[in-house]
Amino acid sequence: MDETVAEFIKRTILKIPMTEMMTILKAWDFLPENQLQTVNFRQRKESLVQDLVLLCESKRASLRDAALLDIICEDVDLFDMERFKSSFEKILRRALKNVTVSFRDAEENAVWIRIAWGTQYRKPNQYKPVYVVYYSQTPYAFTSFCHLKSNTPLLSQALTVASNHHKIVKMDLRSRYLDSLKAIVFKQYNQKFETHNSTMPLQETLELDMHMDSRIIHENKIEKERVQRVTQETFGDYPQPRLEFAQYKLETKFRSDFHGGILAERKEPLRCLIKFSSPHLLEALKSLAPAGIADAPLSPLLTCIPNKGMNYFKIRDK
Amino acid sequence: MDPYDTPESTPRHGASSRLKGYFIGATPLRKRLESVRKQASFVPTPPRRKIPQCSQLQEDNDPQKFAFLLHKQWTLYSLTPLYKFSYTNLKEYSRLLSAFIAAEKQKGLAVEVGEDFNIKVTFSTLLGMKGTQRDPEAFLVQILSKSQLPSENRGQKVLWTGWFCCVFGDSLLETVPEDFTCVPLFLANGAETNTAIVGTWFQETFDCHFSSLAINAFNLSWMAAMWTACKMDQYMATTEFLWSVPCSPQSLDISYAIHPEDAKALWDSVHKTPGEVTQEEVDLFMDCLYSHFHRHFKIHLSATRLVRVSTSVASAHTDGKIKILCHKYLIGILAYLTELAIFQID
Numbered sequence: 001m002d003e004t005v006a007e008f009i010k011r012t013i014l015k016i017p018m019t020e021m022m023t024i025l026k027a028w029d030f031l032p033e034n035q036l037q038t039v040n041f042r043q044r045k046e047s048l049v050q051d052l053v054l055l056c057e058s059k060r061a062s063l064r065d066a067a068l069l070d071i072i073c074e075d076v077d078l079f080d081m082e083r084f085k086s087s088f089e090k091i092l093r094r095a096l097k098n099v100t101v102s103f104r105d106a107e108e109n110a111v112w113i114r115i116a117w118g119t120q121y122r123k124p125n126q127y128k129p130v131y132v133v134y135y136s137q138t139p140y141a142f143t144s145f146c147h148l149k150s151n152t153p154l155l156s157q158a159l160t161v162a163s164n165h166h167k168i169v170k171m172d173l174r175s176r177y178l179d180s181l182k183a184i185v186f187k188q189y190n191q192k193f194e195t196h197n198s199t200m201p202l203q204e205t206l207e208l209d210m211h212m213d214s215r216i217i218h219e220n221k222i223e224k225e226r227v228q229r230v231t232q233e234t235f236g237d238y239p240q241p242r243l244e245f246a247q248y249k250l251e252t253k254f255r256s257d258f259h260g261g262i263l264a265e266r267k268e269p270l271r272c273l274i275k276f277s278s279p280h281l282l283e284a285l286k287s288l289a290p291a292g293i294a295d296a297p298l299s300p301l302l303t304c305i306p307n308k309g310m311n312y313f314k315i316r317d318k
Numbered sequence: 319m320d321p322y323d324t325p326e327s328t329p330r331h332g333a334s335s336r337l338k339g340y341f342i343g344a345t346p347l348r349k350r351l352e353s354v355r356k357q358a359s360f361v362p363t364p365p366r367r368k369i370p371q372c373s374q375l376q377e378d379n380d381p382q383k384f385a386f387l388l389h390k391q392w393t394l395y396s397l398t399p400l401y402k403f404s405y406t407n408l409k410e411y412s413r414l415l416s417a418f419i420a421a422e423k424q425k426g427l428a429v430e431v432g433e434d435f436n437i438k439v440t441f442s443t444l445l446g447m448k449g450t451q452r453d454p455e456a457f458l459v460q461i462l463s464k465s466q467l468p469s470e471n472r473g474q475k476v477l478w479t480g481w482f483c484c485v486f487g488d489s490l491l492e493t494v495p496e497d498f499t500c501v502p503l504f505l506a507n508g509a510e511t512n513t514a515i516v517g518t519w520f521q522e523t524f525d526c527h528f529s530s531l532a533i534n535a536f537n538l539s540w541m542a543a544m545w546t547a548c549k550m551d552q553y554m555a556t557t558e559f560l561w562s563v564p565c566s567p568q569s570l571d572i573s574y575a576i577h578p579e580d581a582k583a584l585w586d587s588v589h590k591t592p593g594e595v596t597q598e599e600v601d602l603f604m605d606c607l608y609s610h611f612h613r614h615f616k617i618h619l620s621a622t623r624l625v626r627v628s629t630s631v632a633s634a635h636t637d638g639k640i641k642i643l644c645h646k647y648l649i650g651i652l653a654y655l656t657e658l659a660i661f662q663i664d
Contacts, residue, residue, distance in 0.1 A: 248614070254584070256609045259602070262587045270584070270610060271577035273556075276570060284563070284570040288617060291565050295616040302615060315614070 001057045009056050009066045013049050016073060021048075023083070027072050030065050031055055081111065081136060088113070088162035095154050100124045109136045117151050130155065133178065139165065140185050142178055172312035180241035184309050189241045227289050230296040234303050240282035246311040248274045248301065253317055269317060282306065366596045367544065367654070384447070384645055387481070392505035393513070394531035394638040396659035397482065399490075399498035400524035405455060408441040411523075415439045418519045419461065419512075436464045438474065449486030449653055454499050456483035461512055478508030480516055485652040490660045502659040503652065504528060505640070531638045531659055535624035538634060541654065543600040545631035546578075546585045548647050553578035553630045555643060559607070560626035561619055572622070574611060578630055 016024050018041075025036060031052070039051050056065075089101045098118025106112050113132040116124035131144040132155070141159055146152055160168045175181050183189040250272040254263040263270075278284040285302050288294035297303070305311055416439040440460045447456035461478040482501035484490070490500050506513045517528045533541075546557060556575045563570040576584075588602045589595075608619045626635045631644045632651050642651055 250614065252610075252614070254606065254610055255613065256606065259606055259609060262602075262606055263584060266583060266587075268580070268583075270580045272580075272610075273573075273575040274611070274615075275573040275575075277573070278568050278570040280568040281570070284565050284568040287565045287568075288563070288570075293563060293565065293618055293621045295618075297616075299614060299616040 001061055002063070005061060005063050005066050006053055006057060008063075009061060009069065010049055010053050012066065012070050012073060013052055014045070018045065024069075024072055025052075028065075028069050030061065030069070031059065081105070081109075084134075084136065084162050085111065088158050091158040091161055092154065096120075096151075098122060098124050100126065100129075106133070110134065111136065115155070117148050132159065134159065134163065136163070138186070141168075142181055172310040174245075174311060175241075175243045177242040180243055183241040184306050189236075189238060189306060224290075227296040231286060231289050231298075234297055235282070235286045240280070240286065241306055243281045243305065243311055244279065245275060245277040246281060246302070246305055247276075247313070248272075249314045250274060251314075251316045276302075281311075366591070366594050367540070368594055384444070384648060387648070388642050388645060390479075390507050391639055391641050392507050394533075394640060394655065394659075395504040395506070395517075395528045396531045396662040397502055397504045397520075398527045398663055399494050399500045399502075400520070400526050402497055403499040403524050405443060405457070408443070408457070412439045412441045414523070415441075415459070415516065415519050419515055422515050422518075437477065438462045438464060444481060444483070447481075447483050447485070447649070447652070449484075449649060449656075450488070452491055453484045453487055454501060456481060456501065458482075459516060461508070461516075476508075478506070478512040478516070480504060480506040480508075480513065483652055483656070485649055485656045487656050487660060490663070502663055503531075503656045504659075529662060531655075531662060533634055533636050533638055533658065535636070537654075537658060538624050538627045538636060539604050540595075540600055541632070541634050542627040542629065543585065543603050544595050544650075544654070545627075545629040545647070546581050546603070547589065547595055548631050548644075548650075550578070550582075550630055550644070555628065555630045555633075557581040557630070558626075558628040558633075559624065560628075561622040562625045563622045571625075572617075572619070574607065574619075576607070581629075 013021075021041065022036075025031060026033075035055055039048065039055070041048060043051075085103050092099050092101055092115065096118065097120065100114075100116040100118075102114045104112040104114075111134050113134065114129050115132070116126045116129045118124035128147050130146045130151075132141055133143075134141040141163075143155070146155070156168045160166065171185075173181060173184065251269040253269045254266070256262065276285070282305065285294075285298060289296035289298055301313065301315065416437065419437060419439065438461075440458075440462065442458050442460075444456040444458050448454070458479065458481045460476055460480075462474040463477050464474055481504070483503050483505075484501050485503070487500055487502060490502055494500055506516075520526060521528065542557075542559065555578070557578050558573060558575040561572045561574070563572060584606055585603055588599050588606065590599065604620075611617065611619050624636070627633065629643075631642075631647050633641045633643070640651075640655070642648060
């Protein structure tokens with residue numbers, strides 16, 4: 001075997017993580033099963049690689065075989081759904097004897113997972129399952145509310161390890177509508193196309209009303225138009241993703257231009273918890289400025305919700 | 319805030335300031351309305367109230383006595399004076415109401431599945447639940463069920479509770495002739511059907527009339543300020559406000575919870591007159607909360623509807639529901655509610 005080929009094979013195999021070694025070698029199908037079994041996979045990686053390269057040499061691996069190995073490595077880097085599922089289930093079962101795990105493949109490289117939790121002594125409770133939807137081509141997973149909070153670390157671990165990531169972070173984003181969450185994190189809600197004529201239809205509508213009865217004057221027409229325009233710029237023309245609430249934990253000092261003196265000496269901030277709830281929060285917020293209940297533009301604390309993919313916030317004085 | 323606005327004309331905090339602007343242009347009319355109102359016998363909401371203190375009468379009593387009234391949600395009603403009600407006939411009333419309830423239930427008007435008809439009604443006085451000696455004694459009515467099962471001990475389960483009281487009801491007591499007993503405030507806990515049956519019996523027996531007692535935003539703000547002003551050794555609950563925003567097509571609720579110590583600090587900074595709460599102080603207190611909120615969210619809470627306030631002392635909902643959390647200020651809370659009830663009767 002050529003020196004360069006041997007070196008190439010050695011470097012390629014070195015890049016393979018130990019957890020995938022067997023899978024890849026089997027997929028490569030160059031070294032037969034019985035030969036692989038003679039190799040000690042528990043030794044240090046450098047020694048293992050040396051043994052494998054020797055085997056390749058004895059079988060006279062060509063550049064073509066080496067290139068094939070390289071392709072397979074790349075391919076396995078891409079997601080293997082079956083491997084994810086078996087790995088996920090294995091991790092749960094290793095920790096918890098009584099657990100029911102089911103999978104259903106869905107569209108767009110998504111897999112729905114249903115987990116019924118039990119305990120060491122009790123069978124899984126089928127009436128309180130947790131659902132997880134994992135989009136394999138993205139670093140996002142969505143989980144339903146878990147009654148047994150103690151199982152959350154285990155679930156997180158199973159997801160992280162099985163999907164080959166090294167860390168999982170809980171986002172401050174919750175909603176009853178999976179599609180809305182998807183729209184927000186995958187940034188699919190913004191269907192707006194930039195046009196210079198976006199303000200024209202609005203003006204036309206007002207014009208029409210005026211022609212119907214010239215005795216009716218729209219008071220504050222300019223301000224109302226400004227509010228409409230600003231609202232449209234902030235929220236866009238498209239339907240908003242559906243969220244039910246947003247929560248803000250505020251720890252900010254009381255400051256007011258009109259109430260000078262109130263709490264002036266107090267160094268501590270006011271500790272507040274503000275919660276907005278609505279069947280369709282973003283649509284409701286969008287209607288506030290036009291209704292005169294809020295200023296336009298609305299506070300960025302509210303308008304940033306879809307952009308930041310958050311609906312739980314902690315705000316402190318800078 | 320115009321103190322002469324009747325609660326009915328100010329259902330929304332924001333609406334009242336708009337009405338005010340409207341009247342400025344019609345000064346002569348307004349002056350005439352004011353003089354007519356002054357001649358009428360009703361009591362306008364005062365611009366100042368005393369901060370609830372532990373009343374002398376109550377301090378003599380064992381706090382445990384009224385413990386069963388705390389931490390329950392009570393639905394409020396105002397009640398016109400009772401004709402020929404006597405505190406010596408309470409046993410008789412128990413018997414009559416008991417029979418009435420049994421008859422109503424057998425008529426099938428209010429059948430609750432699984433409920434056994436073995437019920438008992440008790441009337442008892444609640445001594446000490448009054449403001450002055452002039453106030454009539456408060457009394458309690460309870461519907462209890464007697465357990466049929468031999469396995470359960472012969473304990474009785476309380477199905478429904480209602481109590482009648484009058485705390486600092488002088489303005490009503492002065493106007494009412496002798497045969498009448500004034501207990502304008504009625505609080506009920508339990509199934510609505512039972513409240514309706516008991517109400518019907520009282521109306522038929524004592525020629526009185528019950529009305530639901532709603533609490534508007536104006537009074538909720540007062541309650542929030544007064545209860546925040548109360549001295550508390552320990553805070554059991556966070557101070558919380560709930561607003562309902564009239565936007566369409568979707569409704570929006572805004573809940574604003576503030577740490578009770580911070581609410582107290584804000585109140586102390588606003589409060590100037592010792593022992594009393596004034597209209598200006600209530601307005602300023604609420605204004606500060608609105609302003610803090612507006613600074614962050616650019617939303618005018620004053621343009622929305624205050625629906626619920628909750629403090630460590632008590633919580634109240636605009637639909638006329640109240641929960642008393644602290645026995646120390648029970649009398650103060652009842653005094654305010656009595657005032658609202660009397661106002662509604664007039």
